[in-house]
Amino acid sequence: MTIKTTESGVKVRGGRSTREAILEAASRLIHVHGYNQTALDDVLRESGVGKGNFYYHFKSKEELGYAILDQIIASFLERTLEPCFADPEGRALAQIRCFFDRVLETQRERNCVGGCPLGNMALELSDVHEGFRARLASVFSAWRERLTLVLRRAQRGGEVSGECRPEAVADFLVASLEGAILLTKLTKDIVVMEQCVAEMKRYLSLFEPRT
Template identity: 70%
Template sequence: MQPAQPGRPREGRATRDAILATARRLIHVHGYRGTSLDDVLKESGVGKGNFYYYFKSKEELGHEILNELIQEFLEETLEPCFADPGASPLGQIRCFLARVLEIQRRTNCVGGCPLGNLAAELADRHEGFRARLHGVFSAWQERLRDALCRAQARGHLDAACDPAAMAAFVVASLEGAILMAKLAKDIEVMERCVAELGRYLSMYEMLPAS
């Protein structure tokens, strides 16, 4: 039996979007492994034939959701702070820290980090997702490392600072803080961590001579 064909292009897009939105919501609450294909179909009201017209499997759906999450992270959190190559590198990092904090404040510490949640759930269980998520976190660290290297080259950061180590420390600290804030349901947990990261960064900052 052939899968049901979608109607007009706009209707077809709406069906695909409904599948993605429903699956994202369920995975955010129940996790990838805790969300079945039947759950997605029931919640979205989409038939199985239409689902398989757009996605070959739950795994393909999961990768498409991951694409969306990565794109949103880049567009909403990372790129706005690092887009201008002429800006102060340390200012860019502080902008990024503030954006991460603001996102957690906006969500009232509910849900945590979608990428971090998937990494914690799937790193030991699904090599394909693990590899992609590792690439995302590595790229995030590399963006921070590059900013720190530029700060050193401009004489704004002490040579004693190891850019790669600090970048990894910032990412690990933020992910841990997001988890702790989620557990406590208290934005102050996140605020204290971001403030401490700012102080740590300032320890290596070299201010211009007056």
């Protein structure tokens, strides 16, 4: 399917890009207003897609929700989490600190608005649909897994002391980041986020072997 332009300059979307237009509008709206507060009609108005058209491409609003969630998850893994830990030779603690900074940076870019897309959906939907909860739990679990692996590797290499229990530390780091983002959203003050990241780095330094 190709994208064409009529004489009036209005874009006529082919099949695949209609789906993309919906996803783009929906992910923007859902990020700002939340899933439940985002009416399907708003998504359609924003994306310029008709209702019948929407239901041709999606089975339901719930399916749209899953698609958005998958998109958020993929984007988080590819654009935020994995790049920091790409180098298997890099120093683990430095990579983790770099990851903190990256998360801090996203909050700054967003002016503390919107919070964490994953955390938001987690709180909003985990009670409602088991499917959402499971999917969200899996990404948090991938996140913790990544941190656990890098910590374990560092421990083997002697970069991190033996008293570090990688699973527990990973859980704690994920929780703290999510909490920091929540508190930042609430106070609308980036200083909170900065302080939390600074304290997380201080906490990490606990595991540096004594020189």
